[in-house]
Amino acid sequence: MTTSAGLRHNQGVKGPVAVTVRTIDTDPEPPRDVELIATDADGEELQVVLWETHDVTTDWRPDSTYEIWGGRAKRYIDASGPELRIHSNADFTVKRVPEPDTCQVLVVGDTHVGYRHRASSTKPGWAHAVDNRRTFTRSLARARALDVDAVVHAGDVFDHRITQVDKDHVRKEIQWIHDVGIPLYFIHGNHDNEAGNETLRQGPGIHLGGKTMTLGRDSVHISGLDYGAGEFSGSLPEAVAGGDPSTSILVLHDTPYPAVDETGSPIHRNDPNHLDLRDFLDRADEWLDLIVSGHMHVGSRGSIAGYETPLLVTGPTAEISKSTRENQPSTWLVTISEEAVQIERQKLS
Structure with a gap:
């Protein structure tokens, strides 16, 4: 673990670098987005500066500890703040250090390994x-770097045309x-065609379609439904019996309807096969x-209009959306505790 002295x-x-947040300024002078005063593991004070262009969407909390990768260190001897300041950059990644009895899951979707075989037209x-083998590798490397409890993939691991090289690559990374x-x-x-599905079945990955499984000392119930072209492809999950206070998550690969973002605007394309x-x-x-x-190739957070349950749309892990280049390919860190489900977007630059 790096400290500020190094x-x-x-x-x-x-x-x-592990830092414990002391104060948070969410309204600094633009183009700064957030400024933090924190202490490192040795108790030394430092400042963390996040710039708007890097779109770091982390739930910062006073007295919580975070691990930082990426960024650039600056040292200034003046009266305006701590000597050490860490500025965000395109490689900046942050993970909140979980409290005891939490579960952390890295969520990805639409990795489309094999996309490079599509016709340029x-x-x-x-x-x-674009070669999505690279972003598939980077996504799972992030899971290992963050030491999460599990990875959840929301469908389209493969593209529709794949080779043996693609299948071997995915199998190796999941095994890793x-x-x-x-x-x-x-x-x-x-x-995900039958060749890809067979590859996944032969490896150590766990098919969630039509099932409910438990994570994190049985405190998280996660259910999945394969793509159904606007129809439910299996039985829907039910509430856990007996008023169990555990967390329940449903994973889909469809166009949920009517999905809206955090501003209330629709976040999906016009899909006649949407899933109501x-x-x-x-x-x-x-x-x-x-x-x-x-399924939808723009990552976003929101809900189903009129309902409280949060919705996370993963988006792809590479810039393959036809609708916009600025789709910010990302992985998502979901931290689950007794108090809340927290979601942090982590861009794949």
């Missing part, structure tokens, strides 16, 4: 050179995190804690 001026932070111009004790749970998306969740939420809104959906 950071020189203008040095990249390879990390992790079917891709947006900026995606011609399995060997360090991180299970991967997945559902099938609309691009309103009847389900009429009975599940009180006990369901999170809906995760792949």
